[in-house]
Amino acid sequence: MRSIWKGAITFGLVNVPVKVYSATEDHDVELHQVHDADGGRIRYQRRCEVCGNIVDYAHIDKAFTDGDKTVIITDTDLKSLPEERSREIDVLEFVPSDQLNPIMFDRSYFLEPDGSSPKAYVLLRRTLEQSDRTAIVHFSLRQKTRLAALRVQGDVLMLQTLLWNDEVRTADFPALDDTVTISDRELDLSAALVESFAADFSPGAYTDEYQAQLRRLIEEKLEKGDAIDTEATFGAAEDEGGGGEVLDLMEALRRSVDRSRKGTAAAADPAPAPSKAKASPARKATTKPAEKPAEKKAAAVKKKSTAKNTADRHTA
Numbered sequence: 001m002r003s004i005w006k007g008a009i010t011f012g013l014v015n016v017p018v019k020v021y022s023a024t025e026d027h028d029v030e031l032h033q034v035h036d037a038d039g040g041r042i043r044y045q046r047r048c049e050v051c052g053n054i055v056d057y058a059h060i061d062k063a064f065t066d067g068d069k070t071v072i073i074t075d076t077d078l079k080s081l082p083e084e085r086s087r088e089i090d091v092l093e094f095v096p097s098d099q100l101n102p103i104m105f106d107r108s109y110f111l112e113p114d115g116s117s118p119k120a121y122v123l124l125r126r127t128l129e130q131s132d133r134t135a136i137v138h139f140s141l142r143q144k145t146r147l148a149a150l151r152v153q154g155d156v157l158m159l160q161t162l163l164w165n166d167e168v169r170t171a172d173f174p175a176l177d178d179t180v181t182i183s184d185r186e187l188d189l190s191a192a193l194v195e196s197f198a199a200d201f202s203p204g205a206y207t208d209e210y211q212a213q214l215r216r217l218i219e220e221k222l223e224k225g226d227a228i229d230t231e232a233t234f235g236a237a238e239d240e241g242g243g244g245e246v247l248d249l250m251e252a253l254r255r256s257v258d259r260s261r262k263g264t265a266a267a268a269d270p271a272p273a274p275s276k277a278k279a280s281p282a283r284k285a286t287t288k289p290a291e292k293p294a295e296k297k298a299a300a301v302k303k304k305s306t307a308k309n310t311a312d313r314h315t316a
Contacts, residue, residue, distance in 0.1 A: 005141055006114060009124065009157075010152065011091035016113070016120045018089070020141075021107040023158060029214050039228045078143050086140050088161070091150070094133040100149055104162045111150075111157040121157065136162075186194050 003019040010016075033042040046055050062078075065070045113121035120173060127133065127150065135150035137159070148161045 001110075004109075007087040007089050007139065009089045009091065009111075009135075009137070011135070014120060014124070016124055017115045018111040018121070018157070019114045020159065021112065023110045023153075027208065028211055029218070032239045048105075089137045089139040089148075089150070092127075092136045092138055094131065094135050097132055097134045097151065100134060100162075103168055105149070106161040107164055109159040109161075110153070111159055112155075125152055125155075154311055258302070 001021045003021055005020040006018070007020070008015050008068065020223070035042060046060065047053070048055050062073045088148045099282060108128065110143050111121075135147050139146055141161075145162050147164060150156055152159065225238050
């Protein structure tokens with residue numbers, strides 16, 4: 001795992017340096033969109049609605065629009081905020097663990113001790129275990145102020161970000177306002193049904209059947225040969241210049257390297273001998289001792305145009 005953030009848990013005079021790691025990951029099969037006619041990858045472009053140009057990440061800022069006014073907020077503006085610069089996880093209070101409503105939990109992160117000695121880290125972990133309390137903390141991560149619960153998970157401290165109070169909706173369903181009468185018999189039968197399904201929770205006993213079926217479907221298609229040769233199909237299409245506006249960074253870098261290599265190879269190989277029908281003018285132009293750059297360029301353009309016209313006549 002790679003840490004996503006570094007900081008320190010602080011309460012009173014205690015300072016516990018930590019590294020933050022994401023505690024969860026997505027196991028879904030990654031699918032992308034393609035054209036149904038030829039399997040070509042569908043790409044999205046960030047186009048400015050004012051000038052119509054495609055804009056790369058380096059020139060994209062954030063903004064707030066309120067009616068007819070737009071306020072542009074740059075990365076420099078965001079970094080200037082005091083909360084964004086803070087690298088402290090401030091403990092606000094220690095509360096009984098059972099007072100936290102699970103609906104408030106958002107994302108989970110593991111904390112690793114960062115420093116030569118983990119003593120302060122272990123001390124805090126054991127204190128939380130013995131007191132059966134959870135630390136409510138406040139910190140900033142990825143341009144947002146966060147409220148979080150600092151609790152124990154096995155041998156490590158875990159940070160679970162919490163939704164703010166105004167982010168949790170109140171359930172208000174009119175159908176539940178009416179008085180519903182439940183008989184003792186109905187309640188006993190319902191309790192018996194629940195008891196028949198009673199068991200201890202074991203997360204490993206459950207699997208994502210949809211993802212398993214999706215993987216089997218992909219494997220079956222590969223075994224049947226029902227797949228497109230990506231390199232052969234899309235490599236040839238790229239040479240035709242059809243993907244010049246794609247904004248994928250890795251793709252742009254790869255194409256740039258390929259073009260650079262082709263240009264180097266073309267410069268190293270000798271030019272093919274011209275045909276006899278058109279050899280004299282070209283040879284005569286290139287044997288002048290002091291040919292000017294402009295004249296050389298004009299001769300090359302004329303040669304290319306002549307070759308194209310000849311090919312067109314043959315095609316016709």
